[in-house]
Amino acid sequence: MTKIKVLIIDDEMEFATTLAERLDLRDYESKAVESADQAFVLFQTGWTPEVIILDLKMPGVDGLATLAMIKQHNPAIEVIMLTGHGSTASGIEGMRRGLFDYLMKPVDINELVEKINEAANKHGP
Amino acid sequence: MKRFFPRSREDWFFCGTDSASLSIEDRSRCLKRSLLITMMLITMIPLCLTVGISFIQYRKLLQEETFINASWSAENARQTIEAYLERLQAAILVVSDAYTIQELVKPKTFGQIFLNLKAEHKGLVDLSLIGPDGTQLSYAGPYDLAGKNYSDSPWYNQALTRKVFVSEVFLGYRNIPHFVIAASKRNPDARGCWTLRASIDTETLDRFLSAVNNEAVDDIFLINEQGVLQSSSRYYGRVNSKVVLKIKPKKSGITMLTDQKGGQSAIRAIGYVRGTPWILVQDHQGYFHKKTWLSFRSQLALIFLICFVLSGAVAYRVATFLAASIRKSEESRELILQETEHTGKLASIGRLAAGVAHEINNPLAIINEKTGLMKDLLQQANDFPYREKFLAQLDSLENAVSRSRVITHRLLSFARRMEVKLERIALPEVIEEVLGFLDKGAAYRNITIEKFFHPNLPAIQSDRGQLQQIFLNIINNAIDAVGEGGEISISVQETARGTLQVDISDNGPGIAPEIAKNIFEPFFTTKKGKDQQGTGLGLSISYGIVKKLGGDITVNSEPGVGTTFSILFPAVTDNTEETGNDKN
Numbered sequence: 001m002t003k004i005k006v007l008i009i010d011d012e013m014e015f016a017t018t019l020a021e022r023l024d025l026r027d028y029e030s031k032a033v034e035s036a037d038q039a040f041v042l043f044q045t046g047w048t049p050e051v052i053i054l055d056l057k058m059p060g061v062d063g064l065a066t067l068a069m070i071k072q073h074n075p076a077i078e079v080i081m082l083t084g085h086g087s088t089a090s091g092i093e094g095m096r097r098g099l100f101d102y103l104m105k106p107v108d109i110n111e112l113v114e115k116i117n118e119a120a121n122k123h124g125p
Numbered sequence: 126m127k128r129f130f131p132r133s134r135e136d137w138f139f140c141g142t143d144s145a146s147l148s149i150e151d152r153s154r155c156l157k158r159s160l161l162i163t164m165m166l167i168t169m170i171p172l173c174l175t176v177g178i179s180f181i182q183y184r185k186l187l188q189e190e191t192f193i194n195a196s197w198s199a200e201n202a203r204q205t206i207e208a209y210l211e212r213l214q215a216a217i218l219v220v221s222d223a224y225t226i227q228e229l230v231k232p233k234t235f236g237q238i239f240l241n242l243k244a245e246h247k248g249l250v251d252l253s254l255i256g257p258d259g260t261q262l263s264y265a266g267p268y269d270l271a272g273k274n275y276s277d278s279p280w281y282n283q284a285l286t287r288k289v290f291v292s293e294v295f296l297g298y299r300n301i302p303h304f305v306i307a308a309s310k311r312n313p314d315a316r317g318c319w320t321l322r323a324s325i326d327t328e329t330l331d332r333f334l335s336a337v338n339n340e341a342v343d344d345i346f347l348i349n350e351q352g353v354l355q356s357s358s359r360y361y362g363r364v365n366s367k368v369v370l371k372i373k374p375k376k377s378g379i380t381m382l383t384d385q386k387g388g389q390s391a392i393r394a395i396g397y398v399r400g401t402p403w404i405l406v407q408d409h410q411g412y413f414h415k416k417t418w419l420s421f422r423s424q425l426a427l428i429f430l431i432c433f434v435l436s437g438a439v440a441y442r443v444a445t446f447l448a449a450s451i452r453k454s455e456e457s458r459e460l461i462l463q464e465t466e467h468t469g470k471l472a473s474i475g476r477l478a479a480g481v482a483h484e485i486n487n488p489l490a491i492i493n494e495k496t497g498l499m500k501d502l503l504q505q506a507n508d509f510p511y512r513e514k515f516l517a518q519l520d521s522l523e524n525a526v527s528r529s530r531v532i533t534h535r536l537l538s539f540a541r542r543m544e545v546k547l548e549r550i551a552l553p554e555v556i557e558e559v560l561g562f563l564d565k566g567a568a569y570r571n572i573t574i575e576k577f578f579h580p581n582l583p584a585i586q587s588d589r590g591q592l593q594q595i596f597l598n599i600i601n602n603a604i605d606a607v608g609e610g611g612e613i614s615i616s617v618q619e620t621a622r623g624t625l626q627v628d629i630s631d632n633g634p635g636i637a638p639e640i641a642k643n644i645f646e647p648f649f650t651t652k653k654g655k656d657q658q659g660t661g662l663g664l665s666i667s668y669g670i671v672k673k674l675g676g677d678i679t680v681n682s683e684p685g686v687g688t689t690f691s692i693l694f695p696a697v698t699d700n701t702e703e704t705g706n707d708k709n
Binding site: 101 | 482483486490497505526530533534537562590593
């Protein structure tokens with residue numbers, strides 16, 4: 001069975017790498033990068049995730065702009081926003097731009113796994 | 126107890142130089158005092174002026190009237206005296222013309238003439254016939270004056286030079302005050318003049334003067350040029366007493382002057398009695414003795430007192446009412462200022478809370494993930510001797526993270542109370558956006574959400590972000606309330622001209638009335654279970670936002686049936702459209 005590929009984009013690398021490691025332990029193929037630029041470098045290598053876990057507030061290109069770029073690059077990739085600073089407006093704006101869901105840090109791993117599975121299964125198992 | 130009367134003079138009107146530093150209560154008291162004084166001045170100044178002018182004018186009128194009356198009365202008295210004396214003089218002249226000295230020396234004839242004259246002129250005391258040598262030839266009267274010689278008497282000498290003469294009052298041989306009317310006539314048969322004399326005592330004159338007296342006249346008497354009394358005076362005594370006149374009367378008519386009598390001013394009328402050496406003096410009571418003046422003065426005082434009391438009472442009522450109204454509006458203004466200040470503080474705290482929550486959430490997330498990773502790894506390491514103990518410690522760590530997470534989420538909820546940015550908004554659109562955010566969670570729990578949006582609804586002027594927050598809070602509460610397989614319905618309709626109503630209904634367990642009445646209070650929450658933890662701020666914030674946006678929010682709930690939240694928003698009218706901050 002093919003593992004679900006998950007990319008974590010977060011400027012808090014310690015968080016991103018730890019989360020990636022935990023997801024790996026749960027049979028996901030996950031990678032962590034700290035910016036949108038690094039994510040696109042990874043895409044150029046041919047590695048394409050089914051689900052991206054994206055931080056909202058990042059230096060440089062922020063989460064909503066990154067979301068737009070990802071959706072433009074590949075609309076099939078589902079993005080889950082995971083942020084420490086959530087607001088209704090940003091959540092709704094994200095949903096409007098094609099966000100799959102919106103979660104607040106710190107998140108329960110089981111809830112996150114559930115969302116990843118839902119997102120990955122959106123276009124059929 | 127606070128002072129109503131201020132300590133210093135400037136405090137009466139201005140409450141001191143620094144009234145801004147006073148409390149509302151002190152300012153209100155000061156304002157009330159100022160209003161009371163101002164209104165009393167406004168009412169009392171015209172009243173005092175009216176009363177004062179009336180007092181002066183009426184006194185002047187009375188004074189003039191009293192002068193006219195006194196002059197008229199004195200003139201009357203003078204004319205009466207003159208008429209009396211003229212009648213006597215005419216009678217004496219008639220006798221002297223009608224009879225010869227030879228006829229008059231006959232005692233019988235002379236006595237008869239006297240009796241006739243006395244019958245007609247009651248004041249007549251006696252009648253004498255004096256020969257050319259000054260010796261009395263005939264006498265008719267009560268005194269023994271026969272043979273007396275008057276050649277040295279001043280009246281006799283003056284009578285010889287005039288046709289008829291009225292003397293001053295003198296004692297004479299009888300030693301009783303009297304005056305004489307004498308007529309002299311040349312003797313055609315011999316040399317010299319004979320004189321017919323009539324005597325009148327001063328008691329007759331007194332009686333006569335008292336007869337012309339009236340109640341307004343205080344004193345009436347006669348004096349000669351030297352000021353010697355010719356009749357009795359009420360104040361100056363009997364005949365021959367001395368009276369000092371400050372000025373002499375005019376040769377004709379009545380002269381009016383004011384004089385002091387007993388410390389009060391009196392009106393004095395003086396005038397010569399024609400054909401006599403006498404001056405008539407008539408003293409009148411001042412106008413201040415008059416009943417009309419006393420009555421007018423007491424009525425004026427009564428009117429002034431009534432007006433003073435009435436205007437004082439009205440001014441007090443009005444000042445109290447105005448001061449209370451102004452105090453109320455000041456208190457409202459202060460409350461609004463406090464609320465504004467409080468809102469500003471809350472906004473600052475909110476921004477700070479948002480920053481803190483964000484900054485804490487990220488390290489919390491790292492701790493959470495690290496803890497989770499350690500747990501994951503330990504669960505796979507079955508041979509680790511302290512595995513269970515470590516797992517227990519890591520559970521504790523996760524619980525601490527979870528508690529911290531609740532706190533930061535509360536802070537963020539609080540921070541969502543942002544400033545209003547108005548724009549033209551279609552309510553169904555905002556509700557759809559919010560539902561797009563929530564429908565996955567609802568679908569996961571098999572909750573049905575039905576929408577009834579009336580077509581052609583007008584837009585509202587509002588803040589999109591805050592509207593989203595309102596609907597998110599209420600719909601989220603409904604989702605929590607209905608639970609697995611519940612139903613929620615959302616309708617938007619125009620209920621009245623210019624008002625849009627959003628009803629969010631659920632078929633949850635409902636809210637008990639005692640809870641419903643507190644549901645919009647801050648920090649009031651029913652979500653205290655293991656699965657649900659509420660901040661108690663969601664509905665409170667929603668209520669505040671709705672009110673701030675000019676709307677209203679009510680809850681109607683029946684336990685066991687469900688709950689409906691109704692939110693009213695003012696729709697955009699033509700005017701608001703023109704003046705509103707439409708950013709589209």
